[in-house]
Amino acid sequence: MNHGDWLIEEQTPSYRTQWRVRRVLHEEQTPFQHLQLVELEDFGRALVLDGAVQTTVGDEYIYHEMIAHVPLFTHPNPERVLVIGGGDGGTAREVARHPSVKGIDMVEIDRAVVDACRRHLPETACGLDHPKVNLVIGDGLAWVAGRSDAYDVILVDSSDPVGPAEGLFNRTFYENVYRALKPGGIFVAQVLSPFFHQKLIRDVYQVVASIFPITMPYLAVVPTYPSGLHCFMLGSKEHSPLRPGIGAPTWRTRWYTPEVHRAAFQLPPVVAELLQPA
Ligand code: SAM
Numbered sequence: 001m002n003h004g005d006w007l008i009e010e011q012t013p014s015y016r017t018q019w020r021v022r023r024v025l026h027e028e029q030t031p032f033q034h035l036q037l038v039e040l041e042d043f044g045r046a047l048v049l050d051g052a053v054q055t056t057v058g059d060e061y062i063y064h065e066m067i068a069h070v071p072l073f074t075h076p077n078p079e080r081v082l083v084i085g086g087g088d089g090g091t092a093r094e095v096a097r098h099p100s101v102k103g104i105d106m107v108e109i110d111r112a113v114v115d116a117c118r119r120h121l122p123e124t125a126c127g128l129d130h131p132k133v134n135l136v137i138g139d140g141l142a143w144v145a146g147r148s149d150a151y152d153v154i155l156v157d158s159s160d161p162v163g164p165a166e167g168l169f170n171r172t173f174y175e176n177v178y179r180a181l182k183p184g185g186i187f188v189a190q191v192l193s194p195f196f197h198q199k200l201i202r203d204v205y206q207v208v209a210s211i212f213p214i215t216m217p218y219l220a221v222v223p224t225y226p227s228g229l230h231c232f233m234l235g236s237k238e239h240s241p242l243r244p245g246i247g248a249p250t251w252r253t254r255w256y257t258p259e260v261h262r263a264a265f266q267l268p269p270v271v272a273e274l275l276q277p278a
Contacts, residue, residue, distance in 0.1 A: 007020075077152070078152040080153075141176075
């Protein structure tokens with residue numbers, strides 16, 4: 001790809017997102033995926049995996065604040081947190097801001113993602129080097145399968161359900177997540193777009209709701225992702241994300257506030273309908 005070329009992300013056979021590329025910073029085939037770090041005209045530097053834009057400097061804060069702060073402010077005292085995936089470091093960066101958090105295990109399968117983000121995405125990769133973070137290069141599936149009663153919050157910041165992330169969207173994994181959580185534990189997974197991934201959201205909701213007593217999807221607008229509307233699935237053992245008295249950040253955020261937190265759970269009917277069995 002050269003200066004001025006278009007990076008084309010095919011969402012469906014008849015819908016594509018196109019990004020004007022300023023330059024390619026890094027490109028390699030890793031054992032797990034095709035990895036690119038590119039600089040885009042409008043959204044700045046970006047991580048691209050198998051042709052799909054994962055995060056951009058331009059709007060990464062929306063996704064990372066929403067995947068982290070919604071569950072961490074829902075939990076009354078989160079101390080131990082697990083992040084699966086998230087090799088760009090943005091989720092760990094946001095989790096580490098919470099004063100109650102004592103330790104973050106971050107399990108990313110692809111070392112090449114971590115290395116390339118450290119070099120080209122320091123805005124998010126700074127999260128990887130926070131003293132609270134224990135970075136493990138390994139498979140999140142195996143990590144979770146071997147643990148019980150270990151975490152207050154588990155965040156699944158995965159790529160789409162193909163390749164290494166495929167198993168992060170099935171029942172066995174969610175059952176293992178439940179077991180790995182302490183009493184009162186909460187998990188959140190990114191589950192893509194309510195416009196383009198309706199079956200996935202419906203299926204994940206049904207499975208998670210059969211395991212967790214409280215299961216609630218929530219939404220955020222992230223221009224980088226297909227359709228702009230992005231969905232997260234929250235499963236909680238005890239605490240409702242709409243309980244009164246959730247805390248508020250004592251640091252500057254760009255997207256998350258307690259009001260945005262509550263509003264994110266207000267689902268338009270077309271999305272709420274996805275929660276009904278097919
Ligand atoms: N925020 C992005 C999005 O919603 O498109 C995803 C971020 S990207 C950093 C997700 C990461 O999950 C990738 O770096 C990928 O290597 C990692 N990943 C995929 N499958 C995994 C697995 N089984 N265990 C651990 N990490 C995994």
